[in-house]
Amino acid sequence: MNTESQPVVLIADPLPAETVAGLGPGFDVRHCVGADREELLAAVPAADALIIRSATRVDREVLAAAPRLRIVARAGVGLDNVDVAAAAEAGVAVANAPESNITSVAELTVGLIIAALRRIPAADASVRAGAWQRSAFTGSELAGKTAGILGFGRIGRLVARRLAAFDMRIECHDPYVTAEAAAEHGARSVPLDELMRGADVLTVHLPRTPETVGIVGEAELRLAKPTLLLVNTARGGIVDETALAAALKEQRIGGAALDVFGIEPPLGSPLVGLDNVLTTPHIGAGTREAQLRAGQDAVRAVRDALLG
Numbered sequence: 001m002n003t004e005s006q007p008v009v010l011i012a013d014p015l016p017a018e019t020v021a022g023l024g025p026g027f028d029v030r031h032c033v034g035a036d037r038e039e040l041l042a043a044v045p046a047a048d049a050l051i052i053r054s055a056t057r058v059d060r061e062v063l064a065a066a067p068r069l070r071i072v073a074r075a076g077v078g079l080d081n082v083d084v085a086a087a088a089e090a091g092v093a094v095a096n097a098p099e100s101n102i103t104s105v106a107e108l109t110v111g112l113i114i115a116a117l118r119r120i121p122a123a124d125a126s127v128r129a130g131a132w133q134r135s136a137f138t139g140s141e142l143a144g145k146t147a148g149i150l151g152f153g154r155i156g157r158l159v160a161r162r163l164a165a166f167d168m169r170i171e172c173h174d175p176y177v178t179a180e181a182a183a184e185h186g187a188r189s190v191p192l193d194e195l196m197r198g199a200d201v202l203t204v205h206l207p208r209t210p211e212t213v214g215i216v217g218e219a220e221l222r223l224a225k226p227t228l229l230l231v232n233t234a235r236g237g238i239v240d241e242t243a244l245a246a247a248l249k250e251q252r253i254g255g256a257a258l259d260v261f262g263i264e265p266p267l268g269s270p271l272v273g274l275d276n277v278l279t280t281p282h283i284g285a286g287t288r289e290a291q292l293r294a295g296q297d298a299v300r301a302v303r304d305a306l307l308g
């Protein structure tokens with residue numbers, strides 16, 4: 001087929017073949033996956049669209065080398081590897097896939113809550129070690145308890161719906177969401193101090209901004225119930241890690257489940273290895289479905305940009 005007049009879509013990071021096929025006919029699809037910088041700079045001059053994941057950095061140099069480029073689509077949530085301001089100056093659209101992994105994060109959050117409250121990792125470790133200590137792992141139920149959701153955006157709402165299905169009472173704190181909107185999603189909107197006092201499970205779903213760093217600190221943790229389970233699958237640093245480690249060591253709260261840390265990997269963090277802390281290595285978005293969806297969203301953005 002003569003592809004000379006077809007727009008060139010350059011794929012610079014790995015995408016499943018079926019996702020690329022979603023572009024449909026009419027595009028000249030080229031790959032430079034795993035390419036070094038020189039190869040990328042040699043390939044971009046022909047590109048009308050560029051699809052990337054995390055590995056490829058799109059900066060001023062790449063944009064300057066790509067006069068035909070109309071869109072950079074990132075098959076992922078953040079845009080840390082794209083110079084968005086430079087793209088705007090160059091008239092290049094930038095797209096990402098902000099909703100691709102929200103279900104995955106919400107499901108991990110619920111999984112961590114149940115794993116922590118029923119002490120599943122410790123129980124599994126004891127059986128593997130040859131023990132059979134049925135009374136050593138008494139846990140607690142979710143039903144009838146209060147979930148405090150800090151940040152009632154996309155993921156916070158999905159978590160609320162899932163925890164409501166476990167018969168939890170749902171409270172939330174989010175100054176940018178009205179009490180009516182919270183109520184529509186089954187949550188009672190409360191001030192932060194009330195959220196901290198009332199929660200049996202507090203789960204954090206905030207962006208990391210200057211306003212939210214350390215928003216749960218020493219003073220907030222002192223309001224919590226001694227049985228509180230604190231969960232953070234959002235971003236490290238939103239919960240003050242020093243204050244949290246102290247509260248956990250002094251057993252002023254019941255436990256924590258953490259997928260994210262201020263510094264990753266959290267080498268030497270006082271939070272890692274405590275008996276009442278469950279940790280995962282930032283796997284919130286790590287599902288096949290989320291990756292597939294991110295690719296599909298990027299492909300859709302490219303089609304929309306090039307086909308108009």
Ligand code: NAD
Binds near residue numbers: 098205206207259285
């Ligand atoms: P979102 O933007 O949809 O929701 C965030 C909510 O926080 C918004 O409703 C906003 O009004 C609220 N908010 C902002 N400042 C606030 C404040 N000071 N107090 C209370 N609420 C405030 O974001 P989302 O898609 O739901 O993502 C939530 C978090 O999850 C983000 O930090 C994101 O980076 C993180 N995340 C983590 C993983 C992972 O792998 N663990 C994957 C995806 C997203």
